[in-house]
Amino acid sequence: MTDAATHTHADASAGADTPARPKLAVWKFASCDGCQLTILNCEDELLSIAEAVHIAYFPEATRAVVEGPYELSLVEGSITTPEDVERIHEIRAQSGTLVTIGACATAGGIQALRNWADVDEFRSIVYAHPEYLSTLDTSTPIASHVDVDYELRGCPVDKGQLVEVLAAFLNGRKPRIPTYSVCVECKLKGNVCVPVAHGTPCLGPVTQAGCGALCPTYGRGCYGCFGPQDSANTDSLTRQLAELGMSNDDIVRVYRTFNAGAPEFEAASNKVAAGGAS
Incomplete structure (x- = not known):
C-alpha cells in the first residue's frame, strides 16, 4: 500500500462521526526553502499542528502525497518561469484558502533584482547553452498572478506569526499580525x-x-x-x-x-x- 493510500485508508477508518481534518498543502516556487524550514522549526507546536490538519502535500517533510482539493495551501517562492505561471493557477484552483509565505512569495524576493537587469545577458554568462532555458524576464509575487487570501511577510517568516496564521485558519478568524513599523x-x-x-x-x-x-x-x-x-x-x-x-x-x-x-x-x-x- 502506498503512503498516500495509507493516509486515505486511515482517514476513512477514523469513523463517520469524526470530522475530517482540513488538508494542508505546502508548495514551493523560486526560493531558498527558508520559509518551509520555519514550519519544520515549529518544534513545540508541530505535533499540535499535525493533529489539527492533514498534511497532504509537503515534499520538504514527507514523500506522501494526497490528492486535492486542499482546504489550505501555503505557497513559498516567486514566479520566474512560464511553467510557474501555469502551476500557480492549478494550485489556486484546488485550494480553498491560499496563503503566501515569505518575501519571495509576497514581493518577488531577492531574485526580483532581475527586474532591473538584462536577463538574456545573465543567461549567456552563466549557462553554456542558454537556449535550453525557459525563464521570464521578471520575478513576481504570487498575487500578481492569482487571488491570494492572506500574505505572511518575512525573509524568512516569523515562527510565531506562522503559527498564528494556522491557528486563525483553524478557528475561522482573521490572523492578528501587526502592520506597524x-x-x-x-x-x-x-x-x-x-x-x-x-x-x-x-x-x-x-x-x-x-x-x-x-x-x-x-x-x-x-x-x-x-x-x-x-x-x-x-x-x-x-x-x-x-x-x-x-x-x-x-x-x-x-x-x-x-x-x-x-x-x-x-x-x-x-x-x-x-x-x-x-
Whole structure:
C-alpha cells in the first residue's frame, strides 16, 4: 500500500462521526526553502499542528502525497518561469484558502533584482547553452498572478506569526499580525534608536514589524526583511538616509534587497535611481 493510500485508508477508518481534518498543502516556487524550514522549526507546536490538519502535500517533510482539493495551501517562492505561471493557477484552483509565505512569495524576493537587469545577458554568462532555458524576464509575487487570501511577510517568516496564521485558519478568524513599523518593536524593547544615536542607516521606520527588531537590538540598522509597513513614508526616509551620508547608489541598494519588488520599495528605489534623493 502506498503512503498516500495509507493516509486515505486511515482517514476513512477514523469513523463517520469524526470530522475530517482540513488538508494542508505546502508548495514551493523560486526560493531558498527558508520559509518551509520555519514550519519544520515549529518544534513545540508541530505535533499540535499535525493533529489539527492533514498534511497532504509537503515534499520538504514527507514523500506522501494526497490528492486535492486542499482546504489550505501555503505557497513559498516567486514566479520566474512560464511553467510557474501555469502551476500557480492549478494550485489556486484546488485550494480553498491560499496563503503566501515569505518575501519571495509576497514581493518577488531577492531574485526580483532581475527586474532591473538584462536577463538574456545573465543567461549567456552563466549557462553554456542558454537556449535550453525557459525563464521570464521578471520575478513576481504570487498575487500578481492569482487571488491570494492572506500574505505572511518575512525573509524568512516569523515562527510565531506562522503559527498564528494556522491557528486563525483553524478557528475561522482573521490572523492578528501587526502592520506597524519596526520602530514600534524597538520602543517596546527599549532599544536606542540607531539612526538617531549612532547615525546608522536603518529601514525600520518604513518596514513592517515581525522580526522583534532583531538587527537594531544588536546595534545594526534594519534591512527591511518584512517589507513595507502599511503607511511607509519612503520619501522622508530617503531624505534621512541621504542626510546620514548615503549616496544615491547606496540608497537604491538598501531598497532593493529581499523585498525589492514590493510596490513601495520598488517605487522608492526607482525614484532615487532617477536622482530623487539629490
